[in-house]
Amino acid sequence: MEHVCPAGDQTSEPREETCIIIIIIIIMQIVATVVIVGLLLGPAWTRNIPCYEEGELSEIANQKLADYPQFPGPQDVVVHDTGSSGTVDLCMNYAGKPAPNDPTNARSLSPWRYVRKNMEDHYPSSYVEAQCLCSGCIMMKNGAPRLSHDYNSIPISQSRVFLKRELCSEGHGYYLKPVSVDVVVGCTCARPRISF
Numbered sequence: 001m002e003h004v005c006p007a008g009d010q011t012s013e014p015r016e017e018t019c020i021i022i023i024i025i026i027i028m029q030i031v032a033t034v035v036i037v038g039l040l041l042g043p044a045w046t047r048n049i050p051c052y053e054e055g056e057l058s059e060i061a062n063q064k065l066a067d068y069p070q071f072p073g074p075q076d077v078v079v080h081d082t083g084s085s086g087t088v089d090l091c092m093n094y095a096g097k098p099a100p101n102d103p104t105n106a107r108s109l110s111p112w113r114y115v116r117k118n119m120e121d122h123y124p125s126s127y128v129e130a131q132c133l134c135s136g137c138i139m140m141k142n143g144a145p146r147l148s149h150d151y152n153s154i155p156i157s158q159s160r161v162f163l164k165r166e167l168c169s170e171g172h173g174y175y176l177k178p179v180s181v182d183v184v185v186g187c188t189c190a191r192p193r194i195s196f
Contacts, residue, residue: 051173
């Protein structure tokens with residue numbers, strides 16, 4: 001195999017700059033080739049994407065979603081309509097003295113509630129997400145809960161795959177495109193970010 005940089009004889013070594021220029025030219029040629037091949041094959045590849053009628057999308061989406069890990073949503077919880085987060089009333093309402101059998105979201109130092117989110121043109125078209133209720137964290141002082149801003153209440157997210165309905169290039173029918181969505185699954189306490 002030939003060397004990229006010309007070998008020098010015993011009296012002269014190849015110049016480093018020449019080798020770098022040769023390597024850069026080779027890399028540029030490779031990138032140009034990849035781009036050209038991609039442009040040529042792109043239209044052919046998109047023609048092979050199956051298009052479905054609207055009536056069959058739901059069944060096809062359920063079959064395709066089985067190929068992706070699906071994490072179960074919360075079980076046996078109250079789901080609220082989407083609303084504003086971080087209200088002190090809701091925060092302190094959850095901060096009362098929770099019973100040992102209360103769900104984790106009510107017993108947490110960073111309580112949350114569950115809200116339903118809707119996504120048009122996606123499968124599934126709705127999901128349940130956690131909504132942090134406090135800006136700070138609930139701390140006990142003298143036997144009573146109080147909101148402390150020594151810590152921040154922050155969301156914990158998990159990436160989840162949804163299928164987005166997209167119009168096929170021919171203008172009739174739809175294809176399903178996998179998209180990743182960060183879904184908030186709970187809240188936790190963390191030290192505030194402090195920049196120095």
